[in-house]
Amino acid sequence: MSPSPKYQVRPYYKLRNTSSITAHAAADAPAAGPWTLPALCTAYNWPTGLAGGGVIAIVELGGGWVQSDLDALFQAINQPSPQVTDVSVDGTQNSPNQNVGSADDPDYEVALDIQVSGAAYFAATGQAATIRVYWSQDIGTAVQKASADGCDVCSISWGSDEANWGTAAAEQMESIAATATAGGMIVFGAAGDNDSGDGGPTPANVDCPSSCPHVVSCGGTNKTPTQETVWNDNPGQTNGEGTGGGYSTVFPVQAFQIGAPPAPANTQYGSGRMVPDVCADADPNTGYEIVVHGSHAVVGGTSAVAPLYAGLFASFGNKLGFVTPKLWQNQGAFNDITVGSNGLYDAAPGPDPCSGIGSPIGTSIAALFVGV
Numbered sequence: 341m342s343p344s345p346k347y348q349v350r351p352y353y354k355l356r357n358t359s360s361i362t363a364h365a366a367a368d369a370p371a372a373g374p375w376t377l378p379a380l381c382t383a384y385n386w387p388t389g390l391a392g393g394g395v396i397a398i399v400e401l402g403g404g405w406v407q408s409d410l411d412a413l414f415q416a417i418n419q420p421s422p423q424v425t426d427v428s429v430d431g432t433q434n435s436p437n438q439n440v441g442s443a444d445d446p447d448y449e450v451a452l453d454i455q456v457s458g459a460a461y462f463a464a465t466g467q468a469a470t471i472r473v474y475w476s477q478d479i480g481t482a483v484q485k486a487s488a489d490g491c492d493v494c495s496i497s498w499g500s501d502e503a504n505w506g507t508a509a510a511e512q513m514e515s516i517a518a519t520a521t522a523g524g525m526i527v528f529g530a531a532g533d534n535d536s537g538d539g540g541p542t543p544a545n546v547d548c549p550s551s552c553p554h555v556v557s558c559g560g561t562n563k564t565p566t567q568e569t570v571w572n573d574n575p576g577q578t579n580g581e582g583t584g585g586g587y588s589t590v591f592p593v594q595a596f597q598i599g600a601p602p603a604p605a606n607t608q609y610g611s612g613r614m615v616p617d618v619c620a621d622a623d624p625n626t627g628y629e630i631v632v633h634g635s636h637a638v639v640g641g642t643s644a645v646a647p648l649y650a651g652l653f654a655s656f657g658n659k660l661g662f663v664t665p666k667l668w669q670n671q672g673a674f675n676d677i678t679v680g681s682n683g684l685y686d687a688a689p690g691p692d693p694c695s696g697i698g699s700p701i702g703t704s705i706a707a708l709f710v711g712v
Contacts, residue, residue, distance in 0.1 A: 349401065349479070349500045351449035353533075356624040356638035374629050374638040375563075377459035378417050380621060380648075383565065386702035387655070390710060392465035394654030397486035397494040397525070398453045398473045398647065403446025404436030405454055405473070413455050413631040422458035422469035429476035429485045437633065451632045452639050453497055453647045460651025464702070469651065479549055480516045483527060487520035492658050494520065495650035496529040496555070497643035499547040501540035502590050502610075510548045510590045517554035524659030528649050529555040530642035531616040532584025535577060536683035536693075543578035544586045544609035544684045550616065551588045556664050557615040558645035559583040559695055560622025561677055570680025570687045570694040571623040571640075578683030583622060583642060585682050585693040588612035596665035600691045609684075616696040617664055619677060620645045652702060656709040666708060667697065673705045674698030 356374065375383070405424070414421045426434045436447050454471060461469035472491060476482035479496060486494050502510055517527050532538045532547035539545070550557040560571040560583035574580025587603040587610035594600075594613050603611040621627075624640030631637070653660065667673070668691075677687050677695035685693040 349498050351446055351498050351643055353449045353452050353497070353639050353641040353643040355448065356627045356640065374627050375621065376417055376629050377456060378463055380628065381460060381463035381702070383563070384620070384700045384702050386463045387706040388464060389466065390464045390655045390706065391657065392461065392467050392655045393657050394492035395490065396457050396461065396469055396471045396650050396654045397491035398457065398471060399479055399482040399494065399496045399498065400450050400473055400475055401477060401498050403450045404434040405450045406436050409451055409631045409634065410454065417459060419459060419462045420468040422454065422471050424454060424471045424473060427472055427474050427485065429474055429482050430478065432475040432477055434473065434475060448632050448637065448639055449497055449643055451630050452628065452644055453495055455630045456628060456644050457495060457647035457651040460648050461654050464652060464655035469654065480513050483516050483520055487523050487525045491525055493526045493650045493654045494528065495646040496527065496549055497646050499530060499532060499550055501538045501545040502548045502551055502588060503540055503545060505548045507590050513549045514552040514554060514591065517549065517552045521554045521662040524661045526653050526660055526663055527555045528558055528646040530646045531557050531559040533581060533641045534584065535572060535574070535580050535582040536586050536685055537579030538584050539579060542609060546586045546588050546610060546615050547584050551591060551613060553591050553594050553613055554662060556649065557617045557696065558642055558649060559585050559616030559619035560642045560645055561619050561695060561699055562623035562626050563621035564626060568675060568677055568699060570677060570682055572680060572682055573623065573625070575681065583619065583682050583694060585616050585685060586610060587614055587693060596668050597691065598668045614693050617667065618649065618674065618697060619695040620648050620699045652700065652705065656706060660709060670708055671697045673701055673708060675701060
């Protein structure tokens with residue numbers, strides 16, 4: 341169950357302020373600027389040569405994709421295009437090019453999800469990804485359908501402040517996610533792109549479905565070749581452009597979140613489950629080079645982080661299910677992010693409500709699941 345459209349469930353992508361981007365060669369490592377997908381995977385120590393086999397599900401509530409954009413991007417990075425199948429859950433269809441020129445064009449979200457997950461999977465396996473895009477007006481029913489279809493990982497880049505969902509809808513979404521993970525499907529969700537405020541009524545609001553305990557919550561960083569900090573393009577604000585993160589008002593503290601700091605005392609804000617769980621590059625200033633509407637673009641947002649992890653985990657194989665506790669038990673498999681703030685909360689050594697347990701060390705994470 342998702343909140344109704346009036347609650348503005350939205351995609352979590354951010355466009356870099358640039359008129360045109362020329363694709364780098366796949367091996368090029370950028371300076372403090374955009375990343376090609378292969379270069380970013382290399383920077384995160386991606387594993388290679390894995391057997392793969394995981395089917396990737398992507399939830400989309402609007403927009404669309406075209407094959408020519410995929411082919412252009414994957415040709416530019418010297419990879420085969422993934423095999424993409426559209427699945428309509430409730431009559432919603434792949435409908436590209438509806439809002440060309442708009443800052444709210446969901447085609448950017450769809451392209452980002454497919455291209456990032458596909459490239460991340462190929463980098464780890466040397467094989468084209470198998471991706472199923474689930475079109476729906478309801479996040480929960482799309483996750484249910486993906487699980488019923490036997491998908492192995494699911495990426496969700498849409499969401500809204502918990503208060504917009506309400507307790508009943510958020511709890512139902514968590515029940516769906518728990519059932520999906522029990523069936524073997526990992527669920528990743530973007531933590532939001534509006535700092536600790538998440539576009540909500542107070543300086544601290546976490547995003548659902550990312551806040552659901554059985555969803556791996558994905559926060560964002562600014563990553564250059566030499567450093568990685570919390571993504572926040574509007575320091576000092578609690579509702580600017582930056583990673584979501586904080587404490588749930590719906591879901592209680594989770595025992596698997598080893599070392600997670602408690603919520604600050606004497607606050608009227610949430611004190612339950614901490615988000616995010618993990619993070620990766622999301623700042624559009626160090627964003628991802630993709631192709632949309634026939635043109636190269638640089639896109640960021642925590643929307644990019646969920647499919648990045650989805651592509652990585654699909655390379656580990658099938659039916660891994662509820663992986664979050666294992667990730668928290670092995671925090672050394674992640675780069676600890678200790679610098680930055682998302683408004684109300686600051687990064688610190690160890691887990692924190694800006695970056696979770698950190699950004700991926702791909703080979704170390706792979707070793708937890710495939711014995712690399």
